[in-house]
Amino acid sequence: MMKTISPVWLTRVGIFALALSVFAACDDSTGPDDDVDVEGTQAAVNQVVNQYFVSNPGIQSLEIFGAQISQALPSITPFNLSLVPGEASLHGLSERLLENISSVYMGRPSGSAPMAIPSELLGTTFEWNAQTGQYEPGLREGAPTNGVRFILYDGIATLNEVGHLDFTDASNFSVVPVAVDVTLSVVITNPDLGEVLHYRITGSASDTGGTLLVDGFVSDGTDQLGFDFSFSGTDATGSTAVFTLTAGTLSMTLDVSNSTTGAGSISIEIINGDDEILFVLLVAADGTLQSGSGIFFGNTPVAVFSGNIENDDVTVTNSEGAPLTQAQLLALAEIFVGIEQAFIIMEEIFALGLILIGLSFAF
Secondary structure, eight states: OOOOOHHHHHHHHHHHHHHHHHHHTTTTOOOSSSOOOOHHHHHHHHHHIIIIIIIIIIHHHHHHHHHHHHHSSSOOOOOOOOOOSSSSSTTTTHHHHEEEEEHHTTTTTTTTTSSSSSGGGGTEEEEEETTTTTEEOOOOOOOOOTTEEEEHHHHHHHEEEEEEEEEEEBTTTTSSSSSEEEEEEEEEEETTTTTEEEEEEEEEOOOSSSEEEEEEEESSSEEEEEEEEEEETTTEEEEEEEEEEEEEEEEEEEEEEEOTOOOOOEEEEEEEETEEEEEEEOOTTBBBTTOEEEEETTTTEEEEEEEEETTTEEEEESSSSOOOOOOHHHHHHHHHHHHHHHHHHHHHHHHHHHHHHHOSOOO
């Protein structure tokens, strides 16, 4: 079994935002001589998070009913879904997948059953039963013949219908490694919105690791936030997970890698038009931040991270050249928080599709 990264330092990623804020309060410099618009990029990141996640009725409904949806299919283990975590954390992203991807293989149906959805439920629409407090199969038509449909509501108390979730499964659990192929679509009945979430998960799973590919979009009814996610890992080689979100001229990429020794890295790249900002965290097995950890504008290092993340001992210092301004540092701190929150929400959105085939991000 591989040596896993300590959960502590991945949980503590948020302290970098705090370190940036503290450093800003102690620094009154004039800023580096470059053309990167940090404050403009911060505004773009915040706008994307608010536009596609905070005000999305489909995601809001999944936040309320996601756990109950995952419990409705008898072959699925119940899972507590939270699309908007109270505390942002990139806690063990790729490690969680590597630890759990074998569950798809080990928990596959016996015999020749090819899919996770029981055949007798294909084409079924599930509706909320207020008396029992759970989703139950109904007689309503419209569900995909190779999947199931869940009616979505604005809340448990009001139960006003807002749309539906269609889940289709073309996976093959009778082969080794297991072939994963599932699609999730959320459609809002408001004609101004339509399909607000769509993605497909493909990949493979064995008892030692596997691969996953996800691509799709989140929509506000007018514009789309495109996303793709890739994961690969084995006990022998470690694991890597890469998220990319794209909206207009803004793209955000998160790359998380874990080695078999317990060391790892996180890089977050934000490109907004001609502006490019890169956060890099290189962490040894004991939590020590390695050389190369810091913030870059394009290829230019502008700040250095040092210390030990396991001990909550992280400092930010100026790189060579003109130092960052207070406004830039505070904007970078806000970008860090906003990006982290966006990727956590995406992780949980993917988790809903994965849990419906028996794979969980959770330990």
